[in-house]
Amino acid sequence: TTTTTTTTKVDNDDDGWHITKEEDIPKGQRRLRWIDAQTRFLCRMLDDLYRTGIRRETDRPRTERCHRAIAKLLAMTPKNPPRIHESASHHPPDITFVGLAQRGGEVLRRMEQCSPLQSSKGSSSSSSKSTKKNGKDISKKEPLHGDNDDDDHDDITTLFGNNASSSSFSSYQNVYSNNKPPPHLSFTKFELPTPSREIYNMVLISYAKEAGGLHVAQQAEDVVWSMISRAVGQMRQQRQQRSKIEQTITNECNENDEVGIDDGNSSNSPHVILPTIENWNCVLDCWSRSTDPDRAYRAYSFLLEWTEWNEACRDNEELREGVNLVDVHYPNLDSFRAILQCCLVATTTTTATEASREFENEADFHRAREMGAGVATRLWKERTTTWYLALNSAVYRDVLRAICQSAELPCKSAKGAKALNDLARVFTQCREDDMVTPEILDVVRDATTEKQFAQLTFQKG
Numbered sequence: 001t002t003t004t005t006t007t008t009k010v011d012n013d014d015d016g017w018h019i020t021k022e023e024d025i026p027k028g029q030r031r032l033r034w035i036d037a038q039t040r041f042l043c044r045m046l047d048d049l050y051r052t053g054i055r056r057e058t059d060r061p062r063t064e065r066c067h068r069a070i071a072k073l074l075a076m077t078p079k080n081p082p083r084i085h086e087s088a089s090h091h092p093p094d095i096t097f098v099g100l101a102q103r104g105g106e107v108l109r110r111m112e113q114c115s116p117l118q119s120s121k122g123s124s125s126s127s128s129k130s131t132k133k134n135g136k137d138i139s140k141k142e143p144l145h146g147d148n149d150d151d152d153h154d155d156i157t158t159l160f161g162n163n164a165s166s167s168s169f170s171s172y173q174n175v176y177s178n179n180k181p182p183p184h185l186s187f188t189k190f191e192l193p194t195p196s197r198e199i200y201n202m203v204l205i206s207y208a209k210e211a212g213g214l215h216v217a218q219q220a221e222d223v224v225w226s227m228i229s230r231a232v233g234q235m236r237q238q239r240q241q242r243s244k245i246e247q248t249i250t251n252e253c254n255e256n257d258e259v260g261i262d263d264g265n266s267s268n269s270p271h272v273i274l275p276t277i278e279n280w281n282c283v284l285d286c287w288s289r290s291t292d293p294d295r296a297y298r299a300y301s302f303l304l305e306w307t308e309w310n311e312a313c314r315d316n317e318e319l320r321e322g323v324n325l326v327d328v329h330y331p332n333l334d335s336f337r338a339i340l341q342c343c344l345v346a347t348t349t350t351t352a353t354e355a356s357r358e359f360e361n362e363a364d365f366h367r368a369r370e371m372g373a374g375v376a377t378r379l380w381k382e383r384t385t386t387w388y389l390a391l392n393s394a395v396y397r398d399v400l401r402a403i404c405q406s407a408e409l410p411c412k413s414a415k416g417a418k419a420l421n422d423l424a425r426v427f428t429q430c431r432e433d434d435m436v437t438p439e440i441l442d443v444v445r446d447a448t449t450e451k452q453f454a455q456l457t458f459q460k461g
Contacts, residue, residue, distance in 0.1 A: 032097060035072055039103045042069050046110035046193065053184035063193045066111055070104045074202045077101075077209045083289055083341065101206035101286075105219050108195055108203050112226060115194040116185055197273055200227055204278075208285035213292060220286040221302060224275050228309065231272045235322030272322065277329040280306055284338035293364040296375040299342040303331060307386075333389050339379060340395070343372030343402035369405040376402030377422045393435040399426055400440060404447035411452065423447060427456055 045061040076097055185192065200223065207220035287299035313319045313328045345368045346358065359365045376399055383389065391399075403409075403423050408416030427444055430436055445453050 028097070031076070035069075035076065035103075039069055039073070039107060042066065043106055043110055046107070046114055049193075050110065050114050050182065050185070053182070053188065060190075061114075061193050062191070063111075063196065063199075066107055066193050067196070067199055070107055070199055070202045070206075073100045073104045074206050077206055081209055081211075083211070098210075098212070101203070101210040101216065102219065104203045104206050105223065108199060108223065109226075111193045111195050111199070112230070114185065115192040195273070197271075200273065200279065201276075204282035208282035209289075210286060211289040211291065214290065214298075217283070217286045217290045217292070217295070217298070220283045224279055224283055227273055227275050227279070231274050231323075232319075234272050235318075239318070239322070272327075274323065274327040275329070277332060277335075280329060280331070281334050281338055284335055284342070288338055288341035290342075291358055291360075293359055293368040294371055295368070296339070296342040296372045299339050300375050300378070303335070303339060306331065331387065333391075333395070336379070336387060336389060336391075337395060337398065340376060340398040340402055343376045343379075343405075344398060345369045345372055345405060366407070370407060372402050373404075373406040373419070380422070380426055391433070391435070393430075393437050393440065396426070396430045396433075396435050397437065397440050397443060400430070400443045400447075404443055409447040410449050412449065420448070420452065424456055 042061060042065065045059070046066075049061060077100055204220065204223055207216065207223070210216050210220075283302060284299055287295050287302065290298075292298065307330075310328055310330060313323045345365065359368060379387075380399055380403075383391075400423065403419070403426060406416075406419040408419040409423065411417060411420040423444070427436075427440075430440065441457070444456060448456065
């Protein structure tokens with residue numbers, strides 16, 4: 001049976017569940033111990049279901065129970081926690097919990113393992129008429145749940161063709177497992193815990209608020225690509241079933257009688273879950289909070305994989321058949337700003353103690369600044385060919401701040417001419433768009449000499 005524990009929430013307002021006072025720490029620790037026990041027990045039940053198929057009669061790992069557990073984890077996160085380089089010394093961040101997103105991710109991963117791709121819902125006692133209407137002939141000898149989960153990774157790489165590199169869609173943490181699911185999951189008579197749109201959204205929102213090392217953002221990427229992998233496998237199953245039904249009808253019917261065939265778009269067909277624009281941006285937000293010095297480059301690489309997926313949905317015939325155009329989302333202004341946040345690092349006046357909060361050593365600190373400056377310059381050059389976005393003064397400020405992180409600025413020799421030209425190009429466009437603010441002028445002034453600043457701000461006539 002499930003043990004119900006009554007706990008006191010601290011500051012459970014619009015900003016989420018968090019601790020603001022030191023005397024509230026014991027309450028937070030009790031809350032953390034309670035959610036730790038709940039998630040561990042839930043993961044153990046899901047593991048038992050996957051390995052042995054044993055289900056408790058009164059305490060089952062249903063979808064609703066997993067949904068509640070992940071919702072409680074999300075409720076313990078603050079609404080919009082500041083990034084490390086955004087935290088001001090006179091406004092210390094609230095005491096927050098670490099690892100909540102990973103716990104939700106583990107529950108989600110086990111749900112995916114326990115729910116092989118489902119082609120349709122039904123029971124073995126369904127009538128012949130109803131099963132033909134739904135596009136599938138179900139019998140007691142056929143599994144109720146698909147067992148082609150081991151082919152998902154091959155499908156998605158095949159669909160992308162030459163557009164995908166060897167590592168573009170490979171899982172960091174082995175999400176796309178090639179192991180065939182246990183037979184008992186395919187023949188189960190019970191409803192399996194299946195990830196829903198809301199569960200994916202909550203897990204990714206939790207990752208968007210989680211600061212951590214390289215593995216945290218990689219796990220967030222895995223959630224998105226797992227959604228796509230399952231969707232591609234589900235579309236493949238629906239296509240195969242339609243082909244089998246059409247072939248059966250052709251063989252059995254000598255006349256052109258109308259027979260209800262599932263076209264994959266009816267209300268009886270399972271909904272294919274694909275990432276939304278918010279899901280994509282959550283991964284970029286997670287990268288912006290990462291402590292990895294190459295976070296700007298890795299976030300930009302994820303952006304390229306995102307665009308490759310969109311191109312595949314447009315160019316690949318199989319994907320065009322199964323993916324609705326409204327489910328294909330392109331990067332927007334929030335995506336652009338999230339990558340810029342990945343590029344931004346604390347200023348050079350940051351002390352060694354403050355820099356160690358974000359990176360392990362000073363070398364990583366300088367590496368992150370140089371990497372961020374390079375990625376920001378690349379984003380700016382692609383603005384007119386890829387993004388087609390109208391930038392405001394806040395975005396211009398972030399672009400200039402990222403470019404000014406280059407060690408070649410202020411430019412006092414020919415070595416830094418390239419960085420100075422990139423800065424001048426962005427600032428000139430900012431002036432033409434009438435987006436110059438005092439903050440932008442301060443950023444440019446700090447990265448140039450007095451003579452260079454005078455030349456950049458000089459106005460003719």
